[in-house]
Amino acid sequence: xxxxxxxxxxxxxxxxxxxxxxxxxxxxxxxxxxxxxxxxxxxxxxxxxxxxxxxxxxxxxxxxxxxxxxxxxxxxxxxxxxxxxxxxxxxxxxxxxxxxxxxxxxxxxxxxxxxxxxxxxxxxxxxxxxxxxxxxxxxxxxxxxxxxxxxxxxxxxxxxxxxxxxxxxxxxxxxxxxxxxxxxxxxxxxxxxxxxxxxxxxxxx
Numbered sequence: 784x785x786x787x788x789x790x791x792x793x794x795x796x797x798x799x800x801x802x803x804x805x806x807x808x809x810x811x812x813x814x815x816x817x818x819x820x821x822x823x824x825x826x827x828x829x830x831x832x833x834x835x836x837x838x839x840x841x842x843x844x845x846x847x848x849x850x851x852x853x854x855x856x857x858x859x860x861x862x863x864x865x866x867x868x869x870x871x872x873x874x875x876x877x878x879x880x881x882x883x884x885x886x887x888x889x890x891x892x893x894x895x896x897x898x899x900x901x902x903x904x905x906x907x908x909x910x911x912x913x914x915x916x917x918x919x920x921x922x923x924x925x926x927x928x929x930x931x932x933x934x935x936x937x938x939x940x941x942x943x944x945x946x947x948x949x950x951x952x953x954x955x956x957x958x959x960x961x962x963x964x965x966x967x968x969x970x971x972x973x974x975x976x977x978x979x980x981x982x983x984x985x986x987x988x
Contacts, residue, residue: 787940788834791947795831797973798824798954801966805958812860812868813960819856820957823849827950834943839934846942846949847910851881853953854899858884860960861891906945951977 784792802824807817826849833841859871862884885899951974958966 784835785936785940787943788831791827791831791834791943794947794950794973794977795828798827798950798970801969802954802957805961805963805966807961811872812863815868815871816856816860816960817957819852819859820953820960823852823856823953824950824957826852827946827953830943830946834939837934839939839942842939842942842946843910843912846946849946849949849953850902850910853949853956854881854884854888856953857888857891857956860956862887902945910942948974948977 807813826845830842830845830849833839833845859868863871867879882900882903885903888894889899951970955967955970955974958964958970
């Protein structure tokens, strides 16, 4: 296990300590938003376990699901109208493009640099290839055929760092939405500390 995996494992344990057993509000907006954010945090824990077994295709697939859950959770909490909440409860967000959700969330969070939009355009499609069983997994089987799975350490490390960041952001939003200001501030401090380390570049095919 390298330093990136150890860092992810430590963050997963820390988030569990901070948010486990936390009383949560039960109104419709909070219930739906928190469901998505909690799912993102659960995906992070799953990614940690999968990485320990070097199941990188499944890691990549879950990173996309994690990003999706985080964006939807924040959008439901901060952006959705009452009519959109009702529509989501009945049928999900089928009629709203994901890029629009990302842009709405960036405005709500005050992310003027468009970090989430850059992530969507650079990496989301790549990870989606694994979620939806596209051509990406076939390319990872190595060259020549039969050479085994080919997941460069630089790419897997970046996927894990992305999962680490998304988990911290999800925990921050979950705590904030739940009214646990002390936990939200602690999560924000960990986000700042994590952001000060070498950044995450897009994953590559």
